Amino acid sequence: MTKRDDATITLKDVAEAAGVSGITVSRVLRASGPISEATRKRVLEAVKTTGYVHNRLAGVLASARSNLVGVILPSLSNGVFPEVMAGINEALAQSGFQPVVGVTDYDLMKEETVVRSMLSWKPAAIILTGLQHSRNTRRMLEDTPIRVIEIMDAGGRPIDVAIGLSHRDAGSATAQHLIEKGYRRFGYIGPDLERDLRAHDRHEGFRHYLTRHGIAAPVEYLSRETSSISGGKEGLAELLRMKPDLDVVVFSSDDMAIGGVYHCIATGIQLKTQLGIFGFNGLDTGQSLPQPLSTIRSNRHRIGQIAVETFINDVTRPLTSKVIDTGFSIIHGETA
Amino acid sequence: MTKRDDATITLKDVAEAAGVSGITVSRVLRASGPISEATRKRVLEAVKTTGYVHNRLAGVLASARSNLVGVILPSLSNGVFPEVMAGINEALAQSGFQPVVGVTDYDLMKEETVVRSMLSWKPAAIILTGLQHSRNTRRMLEDTPIRVIEIMDAGGRPIDVAIGLSHRDAGSATAQHLIEKGYRRFGYIGPDLERDLRAHDRHEGFRHYLTRHGIAAPVEYLSRETSSISGGKEGLAELLRMKPDLDVVVFSSDDMAIGGVYHCIATGIQLKTQLGIFGFNGLDTGQSLPQPLSTIRSNRHRIGQIAVETFINDVTRPLTSKVIDTGFSIIHGETA
DNA sequence: CTGTTAGCGCGTTCAA
């Protein structure tokens, strides 16, 4: 028994104030079932005068239906994820669903903890990043009856629905595009590839395409940090010290590529002609640069939108899993 | 009565499997109360074999204590707020609290809806942005027994605790600093001041300081959008068309200021000597520019940290409200 | 150290 804090106003209090039963109030508030206009008005009146605040917790417990959505992202520092989050939020805005956010720092063990914690809130769906998870995470998500949406990657076997692109293909497309542009001496700058698994896949696709087409493997600088502007800046400085005669550098993400652009601006390197810079993601920040960044658009906005549409109309788990490939496209900027 | 989906595993199932009572399982899982090592082990074993997932909803309902934290931000596009969110997240990480995010688009009516929805989840605390809210929002927050933390602004009367800085003072400090640097012909570029109330306060402080010290009022360009890099870029182009002989332009935020810097780079305007650029926030992105941005650091990280510390040890509402001024400091960059 | 009992506040089912 809980010390019934008599300050808390419940459905019952509203019901008494309106002279109806609790369930009637409940029906008015959820706009479910037939209610006469007269009682509806009286109830809403009573809600106002009592200052009643709905308790969804109890509602969810009783109905076994929640409108929380778990959103699990690797990071909020990398510019991509705030954009993804913004996209999800927009799509969610009208729906009455509330996002609960968890951040994993690209750590699959942390992801496991966050997923467990999310599930304990009985969300209507879980949106998480990538297709690789710990064994336990996978088990938990497979065993749950709610929808599980894996975003940003379409290069593998999903638990339920995956929405994204093949990062391996994006990597090869980058190589192909830059070879066609005439570049031959490649550099690569990226984050810790053990942690950022999608960067890892792009990197693989990129390297393989080069070697398969008789181009020398790229000179590489791999930071131990995750993606950041300053990381890209320092990375390029370092790479050019090691190997000054590169003619193009591919960055694992726009964040890092922007850092590369800054380095060129600061040191007077001519973008595109003297040194090509190529990113990944197609962030607004890259396109707002003095010279718009050459990069790959990952259609994040659509990914967020489709992710939400996937469960918004049907919260029940489908029998077969599905991959939705939202593809990617090359942005012909002015830096490569 | 709900159709009891017999697939859901409850405390009771675990209890049966372990041959103990439900409350014992509960105690083990919450590490509360004295439990013998033997039963603890047996219970944890049973949890594993049954694949039990804790249901916090029911727990919160029974104990009237939740560990959700409502975080309400105006936007996720403006670079500041992802950083604030990241700060809050870091501080929250160890604590077992989970953030629920709401976005208001700088709209006080949307804020009201979001607050109402947040409260219905019985969070342990609510963190929201700024000190200005609709009458209803204020009423709801005043009537709730949970902690309400208003961040980013210290220039007014808080509901419970406010953590931030005086934006008016930051505005005057900007003016003072730039006057001391020798600038005299001021421009100002900002977003819709009706929506971004903190930008509004800074702008006021800035203008008043100038006129009080006999400097001509700034030439202004006010966008109807909220803060963005491209907005700053276009704003500066437009402002210089109107008034080419400015010697310094103050931007309402780093985002917009970065756009201004880009315009200068693209058109060959010498930063600092030919035209000063000054921002607000001290974002990492501004400091990573080829020439670090001159701006004001708003100590967002500390704000997030203090916000969390405020409620983490004591969730009960204090009797008196309090303002914690985290201050600000000028970043002597290379753009003004 | 462990169990019993009695709700937390709401929504579902079924009856009126």
Next chain:
DNA sequence: TTGAACGCGCTAACAG
């Protein structure tokens, strides 16, 4: 169109 009773899954209080 409205209401009564029951229970969702868990935990506080008290007893043993």
